[in-house]
């Protein structure tokens with residue numbers, strides 16, 4: 415696509431939880447309380463579709479954030495992302511409430527079996543008319559491991575090794591039925607052509623899976639693949655497999671470099687960089703005037719508590735931050751032992767300028783659990799659009815994953831004030847094209 419023809423990919427970053435990415439969101443007076451009902455997710459889906467979002471995407475973690483102080487008590491008391499429901503029922507309900515919106519969910523390659531994941535997403539994709547996407551994650555902490563009968567999480571690079579083979583199995587199964595395999599001819603009595611169905615017979619290091627796969631191909635062939643690895647190993651994995659990649663970039667300069675590096679990795683993997691979209695997570699707080707937007711931002715920022723940050727840092731880095739004092743520097747051994755999202759550790763080292771940052775540095779420079787975790791764009795629709803345009807045309811991204819400061823208000827505001835402004839500038843599509851998410 416020519417530079418001038420590029421348009422943004424827009425994704426809603428959702429949680430089937432008691433709060434959004436922003437843990438304090440549940441304390442916001444405008445937050446809807448019916449997050450354990452299907453109607454809640456259907457309402458959000460309709461808002462996103464009205465705004466022509468390409469995709470609604472759910473993240474996931476298979477445990478509470480209970481690494482901090484080795485206890486769930488404060489996380490539960492303070493509602494720090496502790497309710498986490500399965501995503502497939504939510505996606506199904508959202509699919510029934512919409513016609514074009516893409517619907518994506520996170521499933522782990524470390525704790526699930528490939529045949530199972532292949533079947534769940536192939537079924538969703540068939541039944542949603544080719545709108546399903548799978549966010550491939552390798553999971554990250556010991557709490558998840560404990561819920562699946564293991565003492566600790568598999569080492570970082572081993573998780574990716576398992577994930578590579580997992581993808582071979584899933585994609586192999588997704589190719590088991592040719593597009594024209596189904597005959598369904600009552601006259602001849604032929605249901606499907608067995609010559610057009612094959613068995614995978616996979617025997618690898620991590621998995622054995624025979625087949626034949628039991629779900630025919632969907633309108634888009636197979637679900638869209640999303641990935642969000644940010645380490646060198648993670649980026650190579652994403653460059654090899656993903657159609658859409660999510661990242662966390664601290665600022666525009668980091669994003670510009672990261673974007674270039676990622677596109678180079680895609681080319682090195684023998685794929686076309688223009689076809690793999692990269693979208694950083696962001697927050698947007700918008701209002702009719704700049705001062706309305708700034709007042710909203712101050713109010714939302716005030717909802718956060720220190721426990722939000724400490725619980726979520728411990729969770730994502732797989733390190734108990736309660737074992738250290740606030741101004742204690744991390745030793746080299748401790749930094750090396752961080753086995754969760756290493757990109758957050760690296761960001762803290764880089765932005766603090768310290769080889770041995772403290773707990774306070776981690777809280778400040780990761781922004782975890784706060785609005786500063788992702789780039790925050792505050793202002794009128796036009797002011798926010800200016801900033802998104804600056805990132806998009808740098809180029810530092812192909813679109814955005816919009817995290818919500820509260821639900822569903824953050825999406826309503828974006829759809830009402832920012833999306834029309836982006837459309838006026840030709841940066842965002844006027845309507846859905848094609849029949850499938852792909």
Ligand SMILES: Cc1cc2nc3c(=O)[nH]c(=O)nc-3n(C[C@H](O)[C@H](O)[C@H](O)COP(=O)(O)O)c2cc1C
Pocket residue numbers: 472473474475520550551552553554570641642643644645646647648649660661662695754755756757815
């Ligand atoms: C926008 C975004 C969303 C993510 N969503 C999830 C998620 O839902 N579940 C999860 O376990 N990890 C999630 N991750 C983490 C990544 O999948 C990956 O596990 C993590 O970045 C560690 O891999 P790395 O060391 O290669 O970066 C997300 C990361 C980003 C940037």
